[in-house]
Amino acid sequence: MEAAGGAGVGAGPGAGALGAGPCPGLVGGAGGALFGNLVQTLLAAQCALADPAAFPPDVAAADVLPAYDFVIVGGGSAGAVLAHRLTENPDWTVLLVESGGDPSLTSEVPALLFNTHQTEIDWKYKTEPNGAACQGYLEGRCNWPRGRVLGGSSAINAMLYVRGNRADYDRWAQLGNPGWSYEEVLPYFKKSEDSPSEDARLHGRGGPLRVEPFGSQEHQRSLKDVLLAAYEEAGYPPLQDVNAASPIGVGEAPATVRGGVRLSTARAFLSPVRDRANLHVVKFGLVTKVLIDPVTKTATGVRFIKGGDVRDVKATHEVVLAAGSVNSPQLLMLSGVGPREHLENVGVDTIVHDLPVGKNLQDHPIFMGAAFSVNRSKPRPIPPLTALDGLYEFLTRRTGMFTNIGITDLVGFINTREPADKTRVPNLQLHHIFVNANNTVLLSGMVSSAEFMPDVTRALYQASAQSDLLWIVPTLLHPKSRGEILLRSADPLDPPRIVSGYLTHEDDVEVMLDGIEFVKMVGGTKAMKLLEAQLLPAQYAGCPDARFDTDEYWRCALRHLTNSIYHPVGTCRMGPATDPRAVVDPELRVHGLKGLRVVDASVMPEIPSGNTNAAVIMIAEKAADMIKREWEAPEAA
Numbered sequence: 001m002e003a004a005g006g007a008g009v010g011a012g013p014g015a016g017a018l019g020a021g022p023c024p025g026l027v028g029g030a031g032g033a034l035f036g037n038l039v040q041t042l043l044a045a046q047c048a049l050a051d052p053a054a055f056p057p058d059v060a061a062a063d064v065l066p067a068y069d070f071v072i073v074g075g076g077s078a079g080a081v082l083a084h085r086l087t088e089n090p091d092w093t094v095l096l097v098e099s100g101g102d103p104s105l106t107s108e109v110p111a112l113l114f115n116t117h118q119t120e121i122d123w124k125y126k127t128e129p130n131g132a133a134c135q136g137y138l139e140g141r142c143n144w145p146r147g148r149v150l151g152g153s154s155a156i157n158a159m160l161y162v163r164g165n166r167a168d169y170d171r172w173a174q175l176g177n178p179g180w181s182y183e184e185v186l187p188y189f190k191k192s193e194d195s196p197s198e199d200a201r202l203h204g205r206g207g208p209l210r211v212e213p214f215g216s217q218e219h220q221r222s223l224k225d226v227l228l229a230a231y232e233e234a235g236y237p238p239l240q241d242v243n244a245a246s247p248i249g250v251g252e253a254p255a256t257v258r259g260g261v262r263l264s265t266a267r268a269f270l271s272p273v274r275d276r277a278n279l280h281v282v283k284f285g286l287v288t289k290v291l292i293d294p295v296t297k298t299a300t301g302v303r304f305i306k307g308g309d310v311r312d313v314k315a316t317h318e319v320v321l322a323a324g325s326v327n328s329p330q331l332l333m334l335s336g337v338g339p340r341e342h343l344e345n346v347g348v349d350t351i352v353h354d355l356p357v358g359k360n361l362q363d364h365p366i367f368m369g370a371a372f373s374v375n376r377s378k379p380r381p382i383p384p385l386t387a388l389d390g391l392y393e394f395l396t397r398r399t400g401m402f403t404n405i406g407i408t409d410l411v412g413f414i415n416t417r418e419p420a421d422k423t424r425v426p427n428l429q430l431h432h433i434f435v436n437a438n439n440t441v442l443l444s445g446m447v448s449s450a451e452f453m454p455d456v457t458r459a460l461y462q463a464s465a466q467s468d469l470l471w472i473v474p475t476l477l478h479p480k481s482r483g484e485i486l487l488r489s490a491d492p493l494d495p496p497r498i499v500s501g502y503l504t505h506e507d508d509v510e511v512m513l514d515g516i517e518f519v520k521m522v523g524g525t526k527a528m529k530l531l532e533a534q535l536l537p538a539q540y541a542g543c544p545d546a547r548f549d550t551d552e553y554w555r556c557a558l559r560h561l562t563n564s565i566y567h568p569v570g571t572c573r574m575g576p577a578t579d580p581r582a583v584v585d586p587e588l589r590v591h592g593l594k595g596l597r598v599v600d601a602s603v604m605p606e607i608p609s610g611n612t613n614a615a616v617i618m619i620a621e622k623a624a625d626m627i628k629r630e631w632e633a634p635e636a637a
Contacts, residue, residue, distance in 0.1 A: 076152015085624035114445030136560035151264030164608030474515025
């Protein structure tokens with residue numbers, strides 16, 4: 001950064017690069033030195049956020065060894081954890097191949113989470129049009145941001161650390177997966193965690209992953225208090241810990257942040273081990289195939305492309321796919337593992353042809369059409385200078401408005417089919433978004449991330465010009481609809497086809513309609529009257545004559561503004577060999593193959609009751625111990 005700051009900044013009147021710039025009259029004397037030091041401080045603060053030395057160095061393709069004990073594909077939420085844990089054994093060599101590079105500066109700033117989408121660190125996936133959802137988005141397709149960067153989607157998500165419900169994991173075990181019940185996975189949630197909570201039964205201390213409340217939330221406190229009061233009126237009390245075993249109610253979720261900055265798995269798990277000699281990391285390396293011996297049905301390594309070079313590398317112990325719910329099934333199918341008919345149709349020779357790879361796709365659909373205008377008589381626009389002041393505060397002190405995501409850490413867990421005092425399992429999660437009047441920075445980030453149709457975008461900006469906006473976002477936790485991941489062709493550079501399946505099961509539509517009714521009830525509480533809350537009507541191209549707040553209107557609204565909250569799971573489902581839907585066994589080994597595991601969200605047999613990133617990290621922690629038990633035991637013996 002010397003060229004930017006200049007060795008002579010602050011050295012005397014008119015000295016240094018700043019003095020030689022296009023505005024030399026602005027820099028001079030003591031004032032000029034002070035100004036130069038300020039600029040230098042800001043540049044240094046910016047560099048500290050995006051310091052490439054914080055991460056493992058990139059290994060050139062020519063320097064990759066012929067063989068490693070383990071080859072991990074994907075350096076995301078699971079892959080970074082695996083690389084950290086497996087290299088704890090100094091006798092093992094590990095190659096981690098990541099298709100992206102280091103996290104960007106933008107990704108480190110919590111408030112800019114939407115601004116990471118549709119950028120170079122995002123795969124920029126889109127769903128296939130299905131007619132049942134996403135019609136209010138360009139081409140009738142929903143965007144699916146997926147992290148193409150060290151840290152994966154933990155580098156571009158909302159950072160919320162939500163484990164789900166005890167019943168989720170007990171259900172996994174009941175489906176034929178011993179070792180995956182709540183009590184058996186709880187130690188692996190705790191193993192990663194460095195939590196300020198004093199509840200040692202539920203939370204861990206000293207792990208690599210700091211989990212703490214977002215910072216500097218004073219300016220959102222009054223709004224959160226109103227919402228908490230509104231939910232209590234509706235029968236749902238405040239939650240002290242959203243990561244209790246069976247959370248029902250509304251509370252503030254902790255986040256994967258540390259000191260006001262995002263803590264992706266790249267920072268939490270890779271940065272501390274960046275100097276380990278037994279870890280090699282290839283960045284911007286695209287794995288195109290798992291190398292499988294067709295006779296022995298053993299994975300022997302991978303093929304990857306980096307900068308035009310094609311390299312084959314062997315794995316003497318295992319290949320571990322940690323590429324996520326889209327890329328792991330894509331890579332398996334490209335390697336000849338999956339449904340025979342589909343693979344033959346796209347020209348891939350099959351090696352294991354009876355596995356339902358790519359099937360069982362589940363996600364958490366959200367409805368973005370329940371927006372309220374609030375504070376109409378006293379909107380709270382953010383002056384442009386306030387945002388600049390906030391950015392300065394963030395860069396210099398890691399405090400202020402850029403250290404959090406507004407009220408979006410307030411989450412609710414409700415069940416619309418059972419009384420609140422009877423159920424312990426939610427069927428809906430509630431998220432919240434607040435946008436100050438004329439906050440075009442936040443609104444434009446939302447719009448560019450989602451890519452709404454022009455009429456929806458215009459309506460949002462018009463509403464924002466008149467009042468503050470509050471979204472209460474019902475999120476379907478246990479959809480019955482299923483989608484799938486399909487190959488577009490045999491070319492690994494072709495993005496896969498994502499068939500979301502959203503709202504293709506009528507029960508899902510009914511539960512979402514229940515959610516809308518609940519949101520309307522919350523909007524009508526005495527507490528919400530303090531905000532002058534008024535549900536915003538909208539017109540949709542598919543049903544211009546539907547009368548606002550009728551069943552016809554809301555069904556049409558669901559088709560238009562149901563989207564993803566970006567929690568795809570299940571496409572390499574875990575289950576016993578007797579389960580025809582299973583791709584991997586309870587040890588996460590691919591059925592019918594040796595030397596190949598899948599460790600990421602794709603192995604989840606059913607989607608948990610909440611944000612999925614915490615569960616993915618837990619899966620990786622547990623998988624690392626499974627691998628160690630298998631490969632260290634013979635050496636110990």
